Amino acid sequence: MSEKPTVLLAGKNSIRRADFLAEHTETAFHFICCDATEEPDRFQEVLPEADILVGGGRVKVPASNRLKLYQIPFTGYDWITAADLPKGVLFCNTHEHETTIAEHILAGMLEFQTGLMRDTHPMMVEKSFNGRSISAGPMHREMRGCTVGIVGYGHIGREVARRCKAFDMKVLAVSRTVRDEGDLVDTYWTVADGLDRLCAESDFVIVCAPLDDVTRGMIGAAQFKLMKSDAVICNVGRGEVIDEAALYEALSSKRIRGGIIDVWYTYPSKDDPNPWPSRFPFQKLDNVILSPHNSAWTEPMTTRRWSFVAKQLDRFATGEQLENICFEGEG
Numbered sequence: 001m002s003e004k005p006t007v008l009l010a011g012k013n014s015i016r017r018a019d020f021l022a023e024h025t026e027t028a029f030h031f032i033c034c035d036a037t038e039e040p041d042r043f044q045e046v047l048p049e050a051d052i053l054v055g056g057g058r059v060k061v062p063a064s065n066r067l068k069l070y071q072i073p074f075t076g077y078d079w080i081t082a083a084d085l086p087k088g089v090l091f092c093n094t095h096e097h098e099t100t101i102a103e104h105i106l107a108g109m110l111e112f113q114t115g116l117m118r119d120t121h122p123m124m125v126e127k128s129f130n131g132r133s134i135s136a137g138p139m140h141r142e143m144r145g146c147t148v149g150i151v152g153y154g155h156i157g158r159e160v161a162r163r164c165k166a167f168d169m170k171v172l173a174v175s176r177t178v179r180d181e182g183d184l185v186d187t188y189w190t191v192a193d194g195l196d197r198l199c200a201e202s203d204f205v206i207v208c209a210p211l212d213d214v215t216r217g218m219i220g221a222a223q224f225k226l227m228k229s230d231a232v233i234c235n236v237g238r239g240e241v242i243d244e245a246a247l248y249e250a251l252s253s254k255r256i257r258g259g260i261i262d263v264w265y266t267y268p269s270k271d272d273p274n275p276w277p278s279r280f281p282f283q284k285l286d287n288v289i290l291s292p293h294n295s296a297w298t299e300p301m302t303t304r305r306w307s308f309v310a311k312q313l314d315r316f317a318t319g320e321q322l323e324n325i326c327f328e329g330e331g
Helices: 012-016 018-024 040-049 098-114 116-127 155-166 191-201 221-226 244-252 299-318
Strands: 006-010 030-034 052-054 069-071 090-092 147-151 170-175 187-190 204-207 232-235 258-261 288-290 325-328
Touching: 006 012, 006 018, 006 040, 012 018, 012 030, 018 030, 018 299, 030 040, 052 299, 069 299, 098 116, 098 155, 098 232, 098 258, 098 288, 147 155, 147 191, 155 170, 170 191, 187 191, 191 221, 221 244, 232 244, 244 258
Parallel strands: 006 030, 006 052, 052 069, 069 090, 147 170, 147 204, 170 187, 204 232, 232 258, 258 288
Antiparallel strands: 090 325
């Protein structure tokens, strides 16, 4: 590429990483910073100048433009389709969150098995031994020997499987296509062939599937009816992959033992900056561990992501094969 490529950093998170990208790229780029939300008119003015757009959000790209790459610094892209981008524009995402989310999931699973932070520690602080000897009283559970079922086996699912194997657990998985995962997965099905069986056999059902027309509501009342009464469900994919009403009914009625929920049905907005995450009162249940879609949010994870973006920019500039291509624009 003869002239300096122009990178448009759109949005607060991208703008904050301008210096990082300048320091971690080997190519001399021209960076333009513009928050499309705060400066929509200016954004439309500078967008035609960009070879690369880095940010997140559906954008209207004019017919006369130089854009060749739309790189999002995160993973999920259920908010955009190929029709939203001009023909030939490559849309790529970024991972690097999988190990962090897997740690979050395992922490929740361990808590459901041991009750350490919600039961044992509070009792010890308040009542010491509480009249029990060290070999009497309530017993807690183990991870060893349990079965974990992973719905949507990809980057996150693989890291969950690795950690569960370290606990001597059996691993089941379903996804659109079946891949050879060696000793990580004991039984692997397509969704059509194995989802119901996975739900019926698993002690922990971990939902990592992305949201699309096929996965929306794929875990519903029928699947909860198949689950063990002491099963625990975890969702780190997208809220709507699990039917909202069916999830609340299964947890509130104690149809299943519990839930570890990180992704939701209602999110903060300008009109309502702090809503409850569902139309149902999950926050009142005593058998759930709730988190505000932050299972991946660590400083090392964000550094890994922006390091990937920097390398992706260099790949673009030198004509190397881009990574994590999700689709090509068809608009």
